Amino acid sequence: MAYLIDLPTNSDERGSLTVIEKIVPFQIKRVYYIYNNTKNLPRARHRHKKTVQATICIKGSVDVYNNDGTTKLTFRLDSPSKCLILEPQDWHIMHNFSEDAILLVLASTEYDRDDYIHEEYS
Numbered sequence: 001m002a003y004l005i006d007l008p009t010n011s012d013e014r015g016s017l018t019v020i021e022k023i024v025p026f027q028i029k030r031v032y033y034i035y036n037n038t039k040n041l042p043r044a045r046h047r048h049k050k051t052v053q054a055t056i057c058i059k060g061s062v063d064v065y066n067n068d069g070t071t072k073l074t075f076r077l078d079s080p081s082k083c084l085i086l087e088p089q090d091w092h093i094m095h096n097f098s099e100d101a102i103l104l105v106l107a108s109t110e111y112d113r114d115d116y117i118h119e120e121y122s
Contacts, residue, residue, distance in 0.1 A: 026108035047091040052108040060101030069121040
């Protein structure tokens, strides 16, 4: 099941510094980000055979609906210090993007079309 982790953040009068180091449970092989979703259309609608992902909304907010075949939950990402870990079995939809949302995704594998399963659990 997907779960949230708090990223170490140091803040003072100069601003905040958030560090991603030795906290995600995998070696990072791919990094991408989603932004300019001006029509607020859902993204993802899949799960994976082997890829683990760490998702961080570095600006704005986004909801991530998750179904692991047993439990269905929606996670609200609205802080750059929150990180949602998505396991391969986590069928998910990213939706309800704020206008300024930037969603950063760290993945455990390089892109592989055959790693995707598009059908949601019944």
